[in-house]
Amino acid sequence: MQSANEAAFPWLTVLILVATVAALVLWLVKPLHKVARPVGLGVSVLILLGFVAAVVSGFDVSRADEVQLTELYSWIPQIGVSIAWGINGMGLVMIALSVVLVPVVLLAAWNELEEETDSRAAGYVAWVLALEAIIIGIFAARDVFVFYMLFELMLIPVFFMIGRYGGAGRRRAAVKFLVYSLVGGLIMLVGVIGVYVQGPGGPQGFLIDNLAGAVSGSSTVTMLLFLSFFIGFAIKAPMFPVHTWLPDATEQAPAGTSTLLVGILDKIGTFGMIALCLPLFPEAASDAAMAIMILAVVSILWGGFMAITSKNLMRLIAYTSVSHFGFMILGIFSGSSVAMTGAILYMVAHGVATGALFLVVGFLGRRGGSYEISAYGGWQRVTPLIAGTFLVAGLASIALPGLSGFIPEYLILVGTYQINASLAIVAVFGVILAALYILVPYQRVFTGPKPDLSVPDMDLREKVVAGVLIAGMLFLGFAPAPVLDVVRPVAEISAQNITTQSQDAAASAADATVTAVEGSTK
Template identity: 45%
Template structure:
């Protein structure tokens, strides 16, 4: 019997989530330990899967095999839906991002859902009063951990599902645990959770209509069968039909990505929950949207992708510039970082719809680098805010004198965000711009403006918060440097940014074997 490698991959966090959900609420520490242990176990399993993955594109081309470690079982025979899983290089890269970040997020949010002492200090002696990343006091710790693992499980399933209906189900299902993470463990008065859910459910409703349309046209939900038929011209589909189906899919993915002007739910959602949950949303869950653009939109609708590429690239450039300009104007450091993600997602979408091998390889690499850099910057900012009890930039100053490790790691993460050479995001952004320039030079030049804008919002923020004198406010809690637990969270992220800056082939070797720019296909009119 063939080992179900991919099923085990997503079942580990799913089963752990279910087990933790039924733990007694007073066993908070046990829930954390089980959750952290399960996340480490799935990391180990993912590394074993990685070791078995063949990165040779020549072998894949010769055999015609696009996915590896495939599993295919009849699921709903009535209309041909199947439990069909497969792994390609892009999916593997994003799986590695997910399984590396999850245990770090659990460790970073170790006390996010705890009922704190009356004095408002956590176990590390850091103040938790005030605005910003205030823990959800009195909430159930085991539910918080279970929800994080549930999101991980559904994201992992999305990266390996090769049945369109199966992908759609998990694409939508992951909204439920994330909704409760935002609404149940964030700011009680914030409507961000409802806005997040409504935006994404509406996008999913449009996608559902497109999924049904794909089945009507192709007679199957199999991504491999549909993309293969499109590539060899055996699938008869008019231009109007393909365009409508493409728009249904890309709309849902653009909401989740998020792409301007469908981005407005993200900043509020990011600042209304705990830092760990916000990173799970921005650095992990939202990657499903850009990943799906690369797999499903390009793979099933290549001609429509060509048709709408100029429009989508234009929206991507607007996202890039808008996100950067909006970040400069923010007074809240957490909201500032959220807006930088909108700008970075614009680069990812731009690379996808540049429809070049360089652009798409850069886009896939950018997904990984953005996840790491955003996790580092947002978590470090969250650690800082938990000490002072405020997310306002004006409430800080002189941090580098009293907390040099915190300030130094914030600077490295910030420099990665502005794509400094030698750090991971530089190569991915460079590939996206080069790949875009060969087809859309004006878009690439316009997007380059963000390089200057990102330097402004990162360096100016660092200067205001970390440099200069401390603000004269005796009522504010003192700022201490990173504790051991926080250093254990930050150190792997900083190391990963440096490693991918000098050795991008650690990821590119996987993604390049899966990148296939939109082919020209025959189609009936």
């Protein structure tokens, strides 16, 4: 008999298989290499439509805190491994972000791939589709072992997307990305083994639901297991001081790769903190929360200062993301349901705004031949649409009211203030730095006398890309209530894992804050 949360149709498995098979076909069938771009775009749109159909037919928003669309298949019962899929409200919005950004990236990279040979263009499209399959699997995985396998498997497409299709220093950047990620993965493997040993065991011993609370207490062993997961996710997030791989990767990677890397893949770090670290190790997470929050504030300020000093636009955007991830992690470990709601919403809002920044800088670099700020000046008079899109995305990144970054950043700061006013006040300086690291580069690149050159502004495909992302920023800025309705129940349950006695006093004010925000946007 079908359970309340079981999928009537295996949507998640089908979506993963469609992306995987399409990637394999593009690699292996040479006649398709000439039409790889339209085929890849068509498959990604089909996956988007399939996900919409799955949500409409099977996901109950009123029970967003529960895992739904579940599928369970026995895989290796001897060691307790199952192929288990399912999503709650957080998984829903993260997969939604992913399946929207993938076709946007393929459309944005259309002209760049046109300059490649057919086989290389087909290879890139295939890697993107393979990565999409892995991403959906990670956000839907309910088995810790399967989650870890996909977490590591993700490195392969990204390594080749940087190392084969990036800039002059692409090999060094790809190796640095790989080394950091492998080290984080090996550290996390210790935790994966540890939670199984300390868990209930059995043929489904790696299921997250079975392990939740099984590794309880504040012992040294529990703290070490928590840290093994947290460090792996902090590297991915990226969080100070294990963030240094990111600027090199984004400087050398194609703009579309950077968009997927920072807009989606790095969210696996914050997603894992919420989905694994908090439910598996609630006491250890509570004990470590203050130290992590301090590091998060350091990330906010460090990323802001480094962005201000950056002379390369891609590195600048990477450092802004270090700052933004600091806000997310601050919200996650504050123990406030308000701040946690803001952190999850920020994961989506950041993906849209930062994705737009990377892609529009890619459009600019393709015309100007450089990502160095000093190579430009007065380009607003030459490419007004590119300049306008950069400005809108930048303003969304610095949390201008009415755009995607404002409400999540507001919720994080308000929720954190209710728990720890000092850290919230220091974090506010990150907002001030944000204005500098976006508006000053905009002034240097786009304002001033008109340069003596003639280059085309956005073409039709690039206008569609910009239009979709700007629409997303406006939607999350003016009408975020539907997303808040989905993520708030997950945030409330997740925040309880690290709520301390002093934090309980803020609970009533927290509920009032989110309710007021939702009411003002409906």
